[in-house]
Amino acid sequence: MATLDHVFQALSNPTRRDVLTRLGRGPAAMTELAKPFGMALPSFLQHLQVLEKCGLVRSQKKGRVRVFELETQPLRLAEDWMKTHREQWEARLNQLDAYLLTMEKETND
Amino acid sequence: MATLDHVFQALSNPTRRDVLTRLGRGPAAMTELAKPFGMALPSFLQHLQVLEKCGLVRSQKKGRVRVFELETQPLRLAEDWMKTHREQWEARLNQLDAYLLTMEKETND
DSSP states (O other), rough: HHHHHHHHHHHSSSEEEEHHHHHTTEEEEHHHHHHHGGGOOHHHHHHHHHHTTSSEEEEEEEEEEEEEEOOOOHHHHHHHHHHHHHHHHHHHHHHHHHHHHHHHHHHOO | HHHHHHHHHHHHHHHHHHHHHHHHTTOOOOOHHHGGGOOOHHHHHHHHHHHTTTSSEEEEETTTTEEEOOHHHHHHHHHHHHHHHHHHHHHHHHHHHHHHHHHHHHHHH
């Protein structure tokens, strides 16, 4: 799934994660988003483009200002992938625990 | 958080995600893991090293064979990060919905 590749890739950078954290509190214009990072605007814009390309944010022009907003569907997709794998493995560990307990009980009986 | 950088980076590759899927069914030796990928062993080993370095898998030598196992704690860390941000944003959208409904009701009254 190419989408998962790009979503995880986008999330692997601390600046991009901080942008998502800020957008979790509400939409923001590019200049406002850029302020805390002290980064050249073209570099910052590249991070926003990575986030927009994989669907984690979307933007729209309001007059002369471009406003960015969080999009949760790709986060949910990535979250589901991880949850499924973690639960599958934890279930397996629980089965193993149960098996070892049975073995122990049989040995003691 | 450097750990999150590395975990998300590791998850952004389909071969590495497939390895985790396989390990979700139980531990496996390197040669067994490599089999479905038809990839040169040194390249495959690099993927395993990326997974082991960020803690998503751990390995131990059993006789002459190195056996790999899934480690769920980093998955949980990344999952929690995404869940927090998704829920924060969804809660904000719900508040906005409630506000708009109130406004609509007041306009109709």
